[in-house]
Amino acid sequence: xxxxxxxxxxxxDVREATQxxxxxxxxxxxxxxxSGREGLIEAIAKQPDLILLDVMMPVMDGIxxxxxxxxxxxxxxxxxxLLTAKAQPAEIQQFTQLQVLDVITKPYDPFSLSDRVxxxxxxx
Amino acid sequence: xxxxxxxxxxxxxxxxxxxxxxxxxxxxxxxxxxxxRQSLELxxxxxxxxxxxxxxxxxxxVKVYQFEPNASxxxxxxxxxxxxxxSLLGQHFPAEDIPIEIRQLYLTKRKRTIVDVAAKLIxxxxxxxxxxxxxxxxxDEDEQIxxxxxxxxxxxxxxxxxxxxSLVVPIMDEDRLWGLLVSHxxxxxxxxxxxLEVVQLVADQTSIAIAQSNLLESTRIQAQQEASINRVGxxxxxxxxxxxxQALRQTIAALQGSGGRVYITPQNIVDQAQLYLxxxxxxxxxxxxxxxxxxxxxxxxxDWQTWLDHAMQTNHKIQxxxxxxxxxNSLPLSLDQAFKPTEIKSILTIRLEYRQKILGYLxxxxxxxxxxxxxxxxxxxxxxxxxxxxxxxxxxxxLQLNKARQWIxxxxxxxxxxxxxxxxxxxxxQLYQQVNTLNASxxxxxxxxxxxxxxxxxxxVREISDRLKTRADLERLSHQHELILNxxxxxxxxxxxxxxxxxxxxAAAEMLGYDVAQLQNQPMHKIVNHFNVEGIAYSxxxxxxxxxxxxxxxxYITNEIFDRQDMSNFSVEYVSxxxxxxxxxxGAVVIFKDITERQIIDRMKDEFVSVVSHExxxxxxxxxxxxxxxxxxxxxxQSSKSQRLxxxxxxxxxxxxxxxxxxxxxxxIKSGKVTMIKSSCNAADVMEDAVESLQSIAEKADxxxxxxxxxxxxxxxxxxxxxxxxxxxxxxxxxxxxxTIVTLSASLQDNNVVEFQVKDRGRGIPTEHLETIxxxxxxxxxxxxxxxxxxxxxxxxxxxIVQQHxxxxxxxxxxxxGSSFYFTLPVDIQLRANGRSPIRKDE
Numbered sequence: 018x019x020x021x022x023x024x025x026x027x028x029x030d031v032r033e034a035t036q037x038x039x040x041x042x043x044x045x046x047x048x049x050x051x052s053g054r055e056g057l058i059e060a061i062a063k064q065p066d067l068i069l070l071d072v073m074m075p076v077m078d079g080i081x082x083x084x085x086x087x088x089x090x091x092x093x094x095x096x097x098x099l100l101t102a103k104a105q106p107a108e109i110q111q112f113t114q115l116q117v118l119d120v121i122t123k124p125y126d127p128f129s130l131s132d133r134v135x136x137x138x139x140x141x
Numbered sequence: 142x143x144x145x146x147x148x149x150x151x152x153x154x155x156x157x158x159x160x161x162x163x164x165x166x167x168x169x170x171x172x173x174x175x176x177x178r179q180s181l182e183l184x185x186x187x188x189x190x191x192x193x194x195x196x197x198x199x200x201x202x203v204k205v206y207q208f209e210p211n212a213s214x215x216x217x218x219x220x221x222x223x224x225x226x227x228s229l230l231g232q233h234f235p236a237e238d239i240p241i242e243i244r245q246l247y248l249t250k251r252k253r254t255i256v257d258v259a260a261k262l263i264x265x266x267x268x269x270x271x272x273x274x275x276x277x278x279x280x281d282e283d284e285q286i287x288x289x290x291x292x293x294x295x296x297x298x299x300x301x302x303x304x305x306x307s308l309v310v311p312i313m314d315e316d317r318l319w320g321l322l323v324s325h326x327x328x329x330x331x332x333x334x335x336x337l338e339v340v341q342l343v344a345d346q347t348s349i350a351i352a353q354s355n356l357l358e359s360t361r362i363q364a365q366q367e368a369s370i371n372r373v374g375x376x377x378x379x380x381x382x383x384x385x386x387q388a389l390r391q392t393i394a395a396l397q398g399s400g401g402r403v404y405i406t407p408q409n410i411v412d413q414a415q416l417y418l419x420x421x422x423x424x425x426x427x428x429x430x431x432x433x434x435x436x437x438x439x440x441x442x443x444d445w446q447t448w449l450d451h452a453m454q455t456n457h458k459i460q461x462x463x464x465x466x467x468x469x470n471s472l473p474l475s476l477d478q479a480f481k482p483t484e485i486k487s488i489l490t491i492r493l494e495y496r497q498k499i500l501g502y503l504x505x506x507x508x509x510x511x512x513x514x515x516x517x518x519x520x521x522x523x524x525x526x527x528x529x530x531x532x533x534x535x536x537x538x539x540l541q542l543n544k545a546r547q548w549i550x551x552x553x554x555x556x557x558x559x560x561x562x563x564x565x566x567x568x569x570x571q572l573y574q575q576v577n578t579l580n581a582s583x584x585x586x587x588x589x590x591x592x593x594x595x596x597x598x599x600x601x602v603r604e605i606s607d608r609l610k611t612r613a614d615l616e617r618l619s620h621q622h623e624l625i626l627n628x629x630x631x632x633x634x635x636x637x638x639x640x641x642x643x644x645x646x647x648a649a650a651e652m653l654g655y656d657v658a659q660l661q662n663q664p665m666h667k668i669v670n671h672f673n674v675e676g677i678a679y680s681x682x683x684x685x686x687x688x689x690x691x692x693x694x695x696x697y698i699t700n701e702i703f704d705r706q707d708m709s710n711f712s713v714e715y716v717s718x719x720x721x722x723x724x725x726x727x728g729a730v731v732i733f734k735d736i737t738e739r740q741i742i743d744r745m746k747d748e749f750v751s752v753v754s755h756e757x758x759x760x761x762x763x764x765x766x767x768x769x770x771x772x773x774x775x776x777x778x779q780s781s782k783s784q785r786l787x788x789x790x791x792x793x794x795x796x797x798x799x800x801x802x803x804x805x806x807x808x809x810i811k812s813g814k815v816t817m818i819k820s821s822c823n824a825a826d827v828m829e830d831a832v833e834s835l836q837s838i839a840e841k842a843d844x845x846x847x848x849x850x851x852x853x854x855x856x857x858x859x860x861x862x863x864x865x866x867x868x869x870x871x872x873x874x875x876x877x878x879x880x881t882i883v884t885l886s887a888s889l890q891d892n893n894v895v896e897f898q899v900k901d902r903g904r905g906i907p908t909e910h911l912e913t914i915x916x917x918x919x920x921x922x923x924x925x926x927x928x929x930x931x932x933x934x935x936x937x938x939x940x941x942i943v944q945q946h947x948x949x950x951x952x953x954x955x956x957x958x959g960s961s962f963y964f965t966l967p968v969d970i971q972l973r974a975n976g977r978s979p980i981r982k983d984e
Binding site: 028030031033034035037038040041042073102103104105107108122123124125126127128130 | 747750751754755756757758759760761762763764765766767769770773775776782785786789792793
């Protein structure tokens with residue numbers, strides 16, 4: 018059974034390009050959500066094996082979404098990789114202190130992303 | 142006198158018995174007493190006495206013989222009758238004519254002698270008791286005339302003088318034998334006891350007259366001396382050098398000298414002796430062996446001193462004195478040589494002493510005098526000529542030339558008194574000189590001291606001036622420092638070693654919410670409650686300022702937090718620097734500033750960078766993913782996925798370009814680097830142009846654009862205003878539902894501005910976003926802009942352009958009903974100023 022991955026990102030192009038990238042490079046089942054709220058619903062509904070979560074989103078940002086995921090018994094154990102366009106060291110440091118599996122800075126190389134996702138599953 | 146004398150020349154010769162009446166005797170005594178009393182001149186009295194006695198006795202010659210100190214004698218008064226006997230007046234008789242034993246009898250026994258030459262008898266009568274004669278105890282017996290044989294020599298002597306009868310009565314002056322009253326008669330004559338008594342009475346009266354005359358002479362001399370002393374004293378008291386010389390002249394005159402000198406002993410070894418000379422002076426020849434003494438005065442000559450010491454006689458009254466009669470006293474050879482060439486024959490020297498101090502010498506010189514003596518006979522008995530003289534009593538003259546004059550006692554006394562005056566005057570003069578010298582010295586010292594004081598004074602004035610200048614400088618500096626401290630925007634305070642505030646500027650107090658006065662001398666650490674950047678309070682000993690005070694280390698601290706009085710706080714950064722006085726730390730000065738605003742700006746910057754980073758990285762993510770996949774060859778280029786990735790890459794490339802353009806454009810406008818190229822443009826034209834460029838997009842979205850143009854000229858950058866209108870219209874189209882109308886209108890406002898309005902009927906903008914919507918990347922929903930090809934910078938650019946035209950931009954919105962964006966632009970003022978309306982009327 019292939020691993021299932023939920024991509025939560027408000028940018029349609031990023032979400033679509035990332036989905037294509039992961040579908041091509043790995044045997045993974047991809048779901049997407051265009052906002053934090055939608056991502057929470059999807060996570061509860063689909064209970065993916067990994068969530069790729071964009072940080073900077075309107076209304077409910079990635080950090081808030083992560084907190085909600087952590088607060089929910091159903092989603093709290095799902096590993097989360099943060100995807101962020103905020104690339105300043107202080108910001109990165111702030112994200113790594115959260116209980117996330119990894120922090121990947123945009124714009125990422127699609128194969129590197131695929132490798133990191135694969136490592137996540139391997140570690141698991 | 143002359144009448145009386147004439148009477149005497151009518152003698153009643155040889156009528157003894159008639160004349161010797163008691164009446165005539167009383168008359169005689171009365172006349173004589175009157176004569177003596179009427180005149181004080183002895184010569185007159187004596188002349189009267191001889192006249193009266195001769196008249197009384199009726200003898201040929203009556204004379205008064207006066208003894209001299211050397212026992213010779215002179216006939217000083219005489220009365221002669223018809224030249225029966227020769228005149229002896231003025232003639233001198235040698236001492237041996239009246240042997241000393243006879244003179245003793247005259248003196249001690251008051252013997253009167255009567256000689257009868259013819260009988261060769263001499264009768265003697267004593268007035269005093271004769272111890273040798275026991276039988277003559279009573280006065281009566283004394284008055285008895287004892288006759289005996291006269292000495293043949295005496296008889297011979299009287300015969301030679303032509304005398305046949307003589308009567309001699311001694312004249313006494315006190316206890317001294319003054320002289321003799323003598324009566325001679327050329328024929329034998331008997332002298333009665335009565336006559337002897339009368340002549341004795343006359344002799345007694347004469348003694349009284351002599352005493353009175355002596356008293357008169359003495360008084361006269363005393364008066365003369367006092368006058369001399371006064372004259373000399375007058376010159377001496379004025380005490381100038383010239384008058385000292387005058388005093389010397391007066392002294393010489395008073396002492397009947399020919400010259401004199403005053404020698405004043407030098408007061409100390411550096412002074413010279415002072416010498417005042419008058420008249421002829423001795424010439425001291427230098428001794429051959431002692432040339433050095435060439436210039437010394439006689440008073441300084443050792444021989445003079447030796448002579449003085451030897452000859453000096455001390456008068457009990459005042460000074461020592463010495464006299465020299467150069468023809469009888471011998472001076473030392475060197476001095477004798479000095480006087481020899483001169484006429485000086487006698488010297489009187491008075492040592493001038495005052496208060497046991499020898500001040501000098503007063504010396505008076507006298508020249509010799511010529512003495513002429515008329516002798517009745519040669520005084521020298523061995524001379525053979527005496528034989529002749531004895532017989533004839535022929536007079537002869539003795540002349541003594543250049544004879545030294547004796548200094549008599551009263552002259553020495555006068556000299557001593559005058560010497561005393563000189564001594565006192567010289568002493569006073571020297572005192573006066575000393576006082577003058579002291580005064581001069583004092584004046585010199587006063588002058589020097591005054592000069593010193595003046596220098597000190599000038600120095601003080603300079604110092605005061607310097608100090609005043611320094612004080613003024615200090616005050617100016619202090620004022621400048623105060624101004625600087627008061628004007629400084631940053632908080633500045635000083636702390637002492639205990640951390641208490643020694644000074645604080647108004648900015649610091651204001652930041653902390655206190656008055657300056659409230660903070661003076663307060664512990665600053667407790668006032669501001671230092672917190673570190675983590676918000677943890679720490680103690681004074683941990684305070685970096687404490688370290689500055691302790692170690693002198695300058696501390697640069699940022700992101701600390703200070704409390705205000707109202708318990709609010711603010712972030713600060715400060716630098717603490719030690720205050721050093723003579724290399725000792727006496728406190729610290731702290732300069733701090735409120736960095737709250739800076740932190741906000743920093744945060745905004747960080748956020749902007751973060752947002753820009755996000756906005757740039759997001760399309761890049763899509764591009765990189767798409768291109769990465771396509772370039773890997775792991776995806777079929779002909780597949781739909783491949784096609785889709787290409788589209789994503791292309792769209793996001795365009796988005797990136799727009800974004801970069803907008804970012805750069807906005808920054809250039811905001812920073813003023815893009816100049817607005819303004820010109821007069823018609824508002825309606827601009828509105829039409831903007832609408833036209835969007836017409837196709839609007840049609841595609843099924844939205845109508847309504848334009849309500851305003852014909853008015855504006856002073857604008859046409860392209861930038863079209864950009865602004867396009868941006869606002871584009872947004873309006875984006876956020877309008879299909880089949881709605883977007884309206885663009887303009888209206889002229891009162892204040893020469895035109896207000897544009899872009900109105901849509903879209904979903905509206907939430908109230909909380911109305912304030913921030915013109916900020917960068919402040920879309921209501923970021924996905925909206927991306928969906929609609931926006932960058933999130935359009936409204937920020939619009940605002941910048943409007944602001945560069947001096948206008949304003951704002952938005953009014955009602956949710957679900959639509960929004961209206963407004964902005965204002967200035968009318969072309971110049972056109973109005975030229976009297977032309979900016980409004981185009983023909984259209």
